[in-house]
Amino acid sequence: MVRRNEIFGISIVAIVCLLLIGFSQKDLSNYHRSHRYQQIELEESLRYNNNYSVPIPSIEDVISLQKTLIYRELNRYQFPAGDSLEDYTMSTGGKPVRTVVITTWRSGSTFLGDILNAVPGTFYHYEPLLEYDIVRIRGPPNAEPAVNTLKSLLKCNYSDLQSYLQYGMSHVYLFTHNTRLWDQCEQYPGYCWNSNFLNQFCKLFPFQSMKSVRLNLEVAEDLLEDKSLNVKVILLIRDPRGTLQSRKHRDWCPGKPDCDQPYNLCNDMVSDYRSAVKLKRRHSDRFRVLRYEDLSLNPQEIVQDLFEFLGLYFHSKVRRFLDSHTRFNIGGVSSTFRDSKSAPFHWKVDLNYTEIQTIEEVCEDAMKLWGYVRSKNASDVKDFKPLTTYEIV
Numbered sequence: 001m002v003r004r005n006e007i008f009g010i011s012i013v014a015i016v017c018l019l020l021i022g023f024s025q026k027d028l029s030n031y032h033r034s035h036r037y038q039q040i041e042l043e044e045s046l047r048y049n050n051n052y053s054v055p056i057p058s059i060e061d062v063i064s065l066q067k068t069l070i071y072r073e074l075n076r077y078q079f080p081a082g083d084s085l086e087d088y089t090m091s092t093g094g095k096p097v098r099t100v101v102i103t104t105w106r107s108g109s110t111f112l113g114d115i116l117n118a119v120p121g122t123f124y125h126y127e128p129l130l131e132y133d134i135v136r137i138r139g140p141p142n143a144e145p146a147v148n149t150l151k152s153l154l155k156c157n158y159s160d161l162q163s164y165l166q167y168g169m170s171h172v173y174l175f176t177h178n179t180r181l182w183d184q185c186e187q188y189p190g191y192c193w194n195s196n197f198l199n200q201f202c203k204l205f206p207f208q209s210m211k212s213v214r215l216n217l218e219v220a221e222d223l224l225e226d227k228s229l230n231v232k233v234i235l236l237i238r239d240p241r242g243t244l245q246s247r248k249h250r251d252w253c254p255g256k257p258d259c260d261q262p263y264n265l266c267n268d269m270v271s272d273y274r275s276a277v278k279l280k281r282r283h284s285d286r287f288r289v290l291r292y293e294d295l296s297l298n299p300q301e302i303v304q305d306l307f308e309f310l311g312l313y314f315h316s317k318v319r320r321f322l323d324s325h326t327r328f329n330i331g332g333v334s335s336t337f338r339d340s341k342s343a344p345f346h347w348k349v350d351l352n353y354t355e356i357q358t359i360e361e362v363c364e365d366a367m368k369l370w371g372y373v374r375s376k377n378a379s380d381v382k383d384f385k386p387l388t389t390y391e392i393v
């Protein structure tokens, strides 16, 4: 009798336990389900800007989030003594550090642009003149609207840039290189091309950097003349043999005379040399020339020197970027992960001697001015040193 009661008791306890386990799992799965559902709902409402039951982060919310991100990112940034972030952000009436790289297609500007973008707190205006296509801007009629676009961007004024934004919506690489903006574009595509959002977002960043492959230096001089911009300009130069070799492999270049004709490239290089002489005299503290080959052979030292000129702190993130992008050959043709010491001289093995001679003949003046040495003969190419010194006088 006793034994039967015990068994009965144990059975009751066991059943209660099983029921409890069952309920708790049901609760748990309900919890998971509702939690997961809320998350999907939140994501969708952000994606489509629908209301559902969750409030949409407003433009002000995203701006305020980005402000926090910038503060965090600049935690270890050293501003010049006595300065703080607010002295550099337009949103607080400050003056940003503005840097513009002027160059041409396939001259190493992706590398230099990414070095600048590695600085925390950088807003990177990548190739703002993409909509002009593969065309060099040397004067009227394109020069004026092009320079006005650059000035508006450097002032974070998107109000009159409808065609720029329209182009960007269907060619997103206008923005993808601007990594800090693109992070938010991916989450809030509804705001990404909105000039009201961009005006506020851009003004949060203390460092405004830009690169363009389409402007002759003479046209870019307008930027230096605008005192309110206080911009610094870097002219990035590359050996025409290297530039033309690299362009051969881009499908957008052949057939476009400003891109595939050595004559046009080297005429522009001569014109840029003349402008450089003038700018060096008139704006010696805000204008610099840099050769891609020198940068590649000695990246750490050249970048430190360049940053001093620009007024940028050589942050550990920049050092790390250089370390990881200058030692090995990784990735495809557009990758900036490469052995920086051999990349500029790849033309030596990729061009045949007829091609080299053609470029050297057409580009004789440009090469002399910028310190590039002609080869003697076909067997000389492999081992000769193509670089010498140059002077801007």
Ligand SMILES: *[C@@H]1O[C@H](CO)[C@@H](O)[C@H](O)[C@H]1NC(C)=O
Binding pocket: 050, 051
């Ligand atoms: C979303 O909510 C706001 C107020 O919270 C309201 O003004 C707006 O009309 C709503 N939009 C839609 C599409 O329901």
Ligand SMILES: *[C@@H]1O[C@H](CO)[C@@H](O)[C@H](O)[C@H]1NC(C)=O
Binding pocket: 152, 157, 159, 160
């Ligand atoms: C933005 O640019 C437009 C013309 O390009 C000008 O009318 C407007 O005043 C500018 N806005 C600011 C805030 O500077």
Ligand SMILES: *[C@@H]1O[C@H](CO)[C@@H](O)[C@H](O)[C@H]1NC(C)=O
Binding pocket: 352, 353, 354, 355
């Ligand atoms: C050199 O390359 C060009 C263009 O790729 C080609 O047309 C030419 O035949 C080549 N010449 C020699 C000698 O291989």
Ligand SMILES: *[C@@H]1O[C@H](CO)[C@@H](O)[C@H](O)[C@H]1NC(C)=O
Binding pocket: 376, 377, 378, 379, 380
């Ligand atoms: C090529 O040029 C180098 C350097 O000037 C010279 O030493 C060599 O003899 C030349 N070779 C031929 C085949 O002309």
